[in-house]
Amino acid sequence: MKQNIRDVYNFNAGPSALPLAVLEKAQQELVDFRGTGMSIMELSHRSPAYEEVHNQAIARLKSLYSIPENYEVLFLQGGASLQFSMIPMNFLQPEKKAGYVMTGVWSEKAFAEAKLFGEPYHVASTKESNYHIIPRMDELQYYERDAYLHLTSNNTIYGTQWKDFPDTGDVPLIADMSSDIMSKPIDVSKFAMIYAGAQKNLGPSGVTVVIIRKDILEKANPNIPTMLKYSTHAKSNSLYHTPPTFGIYMLGEVLSWIEESGGLEAIAKQNEEKAKLIYDAIDNSNGFYLGHADIESRSLMNITFRLADEELEKKFLMEAKSAGFVGLNGHRSVGGCRASTYNAVPLEACKALSEFMKQFQKKNG
Structure with missing residues (x-):
């Protein structure tokens, strides 16, 4: 051994694995963060030193993905699993349905949560073949009035991944990209919302990134708890309450490593x-x-x-x-x-x- x-x-x-260079930098800055005399974990989330870290992480994410101006970048908590509930709570209106493409366990979990709030249905499913394949585009059958269409871009358990994404027109496309975010260039403008737990390609566990188009925020259900509204976090730059400061610092350093890697x-x-x-x-x-x-x-x-x-x-x-x-x-x-x-x-x-x-x-x- x-x-x-x-x-x-x-x-x-x-x-999963973090870049060694990022870990070594964090080690150097752990006790005294850039001359503050404190660890990043001890700084107030309202302090100028932390706000610079926070805003720089958002800026790097926007730059790497060429995120258009009409999108918000949010740092939330609760993992991708909380998003399974937040999405239908915010966007699944009583008079509409939501389509889910079933490609694995995480699609199943997202679908199960949506059933608690409205009428989701299967746009396509490969469960009968033990999820060994991604559905073809011509197999995706959904309604033009759907609240949204949800897919999981990469399926960790079964080892499958979408190579291209559907053009859903007026139907908002929402993607769980927890396990392949920042692994390749994508066209963010195809999506109404992208979300991802950080612990695969972005940093340590504890941070969830949400990239969300501003116009769908305006259509969200206002009658849900404050902390579960995307608009709450968008209006406060993800600083409505104390964010996971160390995780966001690490996420920013991982994004910097991606930049430096080409x-x-x-x-x-x-x-x-x-x-x-x-x-x-x-x-x-x-x-x-x-x-x-x-x-x-x-x-x-x-x-x-x-x-x-x-x-x-x-x-x-x-x-x-x-x-x-x-x-x-x-x-x-x-x-x-x-x-x-x-x-x-x-x-x-x-x-x-x-x-x-x-x-x-x-x-x-």
């Missing part, structure tokens, strides 16, 4: 290279490794696969752990193996895993 904790190969699905185009290119190393090990194994996701729907963030029998699978995971590979166990609901190759997972880790897979096959094939 590797002795240096930073030498382990971290493939955890979330909370921006989203460079990040996307490396993510493709990383995933290819592992998918090639699967595809060239003559069935020794079996990928779960359909080739056209494969995720660049979560690579899911099985071995021919469970005993061999257990041996693979045990030997991988001994070799310093962390987090390769598949989700408890589907089993198997999963390598999560988020932005901060280095290319070297993916090369090492690919080589380990090949060597394991040679010894056990």
